[in-house]
Amino acid sequence: MTRRALLGSAAAAGLAAAGCSSTPEKPAAPASPDPQTVLLTSLIAGKEELVSLYGRAVAAQPARAAALEPFRRRHAAHLQALRALLPAGGGAGTFPASSTPPPSSSAPPPQSPSAASVEALRDAERRAASGRPAQMATASPALSQLLASIGACEAVHVVALGRVRD
Structure with a gap:
């Protein structure tokens, strides 16, 4: 038997033995959501x-x-x-069951219909604007720029809503 034939037989036997392995493969772990997509979904x-x-x-x-x-x-x-800015296929339904989007400091707490006063709007605007710097710290440069503009607008809204009377 030639050395080439012997090595070929050994390689084939090794592949056959590896294919018959009884160790089950672990299922692939679900990909964790992109942090920017999670942040965008929360902001939206x-x-x-x-x-x-x-x-x-x-x-x-x-x-x-x-x-x-x-x-x-x-x-x-x-x-x-x-x-x-949300990637195609991104959105609230993209989080795996074990992962939930982080609480958004920009989201005002749920309000009752009777609580929809100008003062409630000012409070919601104030909370949203105050959360923008922390969000910008983890955002991409393009999203940070947009968040800075949105935060500035919300801060101006706080002042402007002070001139609107209930």
Whole structure:
């Protein structure tokens, strides 16, 4: 028997033995979500809640609708800009069962319809603006720039809403 034949037989036997291994392979661990996608999803949820809060305030105070609508429109524009940065297939449904998005410091706490006052809007704007620096610390440069603009707008809203009376 030649050395080449002997080595070929040994290699084939080794492959056959490896294929018959009784050690089951571990299932692949689910990929952890991209931190930027998690942050974006959290930011989008917070903005959706803020837009909703403005909608409830307009419904509760029709006399203030003309004054509040520009604020709501600006938040809707922020929401659109944030959604544009979300990767295809990203969103609230992309988190594995064992992982949940981090709580968003930009999301105002759930409000009852009666709590949709101008003061509640100011508080929500204040909380959202104050959370932006921490969010920017973990965000990509492009998202940080957008968050800085959004935070500045929210800070101005706090002041401007002080001029709108309940």
